[in-house]
Amino acid sequence: MTRSTLNTFRLYATGKKTVPLTVEKYPGFQRDDKYKKLTSTDVDYFRSIVGDTGLIYQNEDDLEAFNTDWMNKFRGQSQLVLKPKTTQQVSDILKYCNEQKIAVVPQGGNTGLVGGSVPLFDEVVVSLQGMNQIRSFDDVSGILTADAGCVLESLDNWLGEKGFMMPLDLGAKGSCHIGGNLATNAGGLRLVRYGSLHGTVLGIEAVLPDGTILDSMSTLRKDNTGYDLKQLFIGSEGTIGIITGISILTPRRPSAIHVALLGVDSFEDVQKAFKQSRIQLSEILSAFEYYDNNAFQIFKKHNDARSIMDNEYPFYVLIETSGSNKDHDEEKLNTYLEDMMTDGIAQDGVVAQDESQSKRIWGVREGLTEALGKEPAVYKYDISMPVSKINDCVLEMRDHLEQGGAFGKPDSPVIDVVGYGHVGDGNLHLNIPAKSADPRVLELIEPFLFEWVSKQKGSISAEHGLGISKNQYLSYSKSESMIKLMKTFKSVLDPNGILNPYKYLPTK
Incomplete structure (x- = not known):
């Protein structure tokens, strides 16, 4: 399996109704013959556990939602979905699958982004949607x-x-x-x-x-x-x-929520604003998000949205506070905003006056993913690193793509390199929208990006996980001894390897 073939999955191309099979994009993966192929006897046994309404068998239309992820990036070939309603039914299913060596893919809401919740081949899907009490x-x-x-x-x-x-x-x-x-x-x-x-x-x-x-x-x-x-x-x-x-x-629901948006000139000022927010807002600070102007331009391209501020700035900071005293919290946030502008850290700032304005401010930040998805193609990465390195990553990638001839010219395949994410926990969502899928772009991005993140002592997956999309690159975030111990845990708890095979841990 070549590196460029494996990484095709981090390309999210929109507008395709027919999703290629995962194994067509990953030709290096082969079905492991140790796993049994389903027989009518197996299906009958599962039916005795979950009943006629607790399974879907060989119905392509009904199986599609379980075989395909929500972003249409991955598609498996399972012929059987089981929908248990009790823990005992799950136990009975797994006991039989383990004895028969039938591979299983557990599935929840199937909203993952790295292919972890859909099968590759003919694994049985065990959906937990019936266990919802x-x-x-x-x-x-x-x-x-x-x-x-x-x-x-x-x-x-x-x-x-x-x-x-x-x-x-x-x-x-x-x-x-x-x-x-x-x-x-x-x-x-x-x-x-x-x-x-x-x-x-x-x-x-x-x-x-x-x-x-x-x-x-x-x-x-x-x-x-x-x-x-x-x-x-x-x-x-x-x-x-x-x-x-x-x-x-579960925490108490806050009775007072306030949202503010800051416009700043540099990522250094983003960091200053974050540092000061932890001092002045401390116990009521519930979110500190950022996005750069490049991401904002993509959002405006696909949304009929009025600008929240009169002018545009290189970076935007979204701050949310959650507390129990409306007047007290509002005063603290207003004081913080005034200090940011007086000190020259923020060039502009807005505190939402009502729920409608709060939704408008959050709407841009939460709408970035959807807007980027409307581009012809976009390479998406979810990485974490020291906060001070977040924008360096965006700049380094932009410069690297420009030097490689993929960005910066009218005929370049890359449209832009944009960054946004959770400053509060060092999580960058790096997105590279492109005019089309281009092998040159993938080869320039990887392994350059993973090597760069590794040098910063960061993680190649901050919150999306590994699945099949990143499992082969685990060594960029974890040492050989740690990966060895993970494989030991897996072999002890799942010696037959029936649970979610081909994913999570490196297969080579």
Whole structure:
């Protein structure tokens, strides 16, 4: 498998109704003969577990949604989808699959971006969409227990009626499942305030490949007994077990939310604004986002949007505060904004006066992905690094592509290089829109970008995961000894390799 062939998947080309099979784009991958091919006997056995309504078999139209990811980048060839409704049914399915050596792909809302939730070949898809019940909620501690198939937004709305909220917020919240969020260690927009799932998740219920049910549904904030096994499953992308239940600490829903937008002249000023926000806004700071003017121009190209500010600036900073005292929080944010402008850090600033203005400000930041997706093609990267290096990455990539003849001239294939992301946690979304798919562009981007990120002690995947899109490049973020230990965990917990094969860990 060549490097350029493997990396074709980070190209998101729009406007295609027929999605090529993943294996056509990855010709170096071959179906492993150790996995059994389904028989009618197998299907009958699964039907005895989930019933006639709990499976889809050999119906191409109904299977399509499970075989294809939401961005139309990946497509598998599964002939069977199972939709269990209980943890015991998941256990019975995996026990049989392990004994028969039938490969399995766990699937939640299928909103991933790296191909981790769709099959490559004929793996059986185990969809958790039928497991969507809230199990319990303690309104004293704020601890929620729920099935893994609950949709994130549904949980948030349910909690909202009780004055609480989920501690993570994603653009895909209307479709993604909380179990999938755990399996991919989803980050989101407000990690700077509420932290990662490694901190907010108190317990999980998971089914191991041999059918063993691991009941670690603790609701304790403190438990210092033995290894913290739940952490192994958070971010494991369904390769060592299927998460079926979660216990999570939920914060109180803030009664006062304020949003501001700053226009600044340099990324150095973006950093100064971030540093000062942590001092002046501290406990109420819930989001600190940035995007450059190049990204803003792409957004305006595809949206009939009025400018929020009178002038345009090289960089924009979006700040959100969440607290319990409206007047107090508004005063703090206004004081912060005045100080930023007095000190020359911000050239302009706007504090949203109502919910409509807040939505307008957030609408640009959240609409960047969709706008970029409307370009003929776009190479998308999700990376993390020290905050001070974020814009350097954008500039270095722009210069590298220009030197390679792919950018900067009328006939160049690359349209632009844009950056936006979560300054609060050092997460850059680097996007390279292009006029068409061009092998020259891929060869210039990679491995240059991964090598550059590695030199900064960064990560080639900040929050999207590895899947099949980045698993072969894990060595740019993890040492040989760490990868070896990961493979050991995988072989111990899944000796037959039935769970989500061909993904996550390097195959060579």
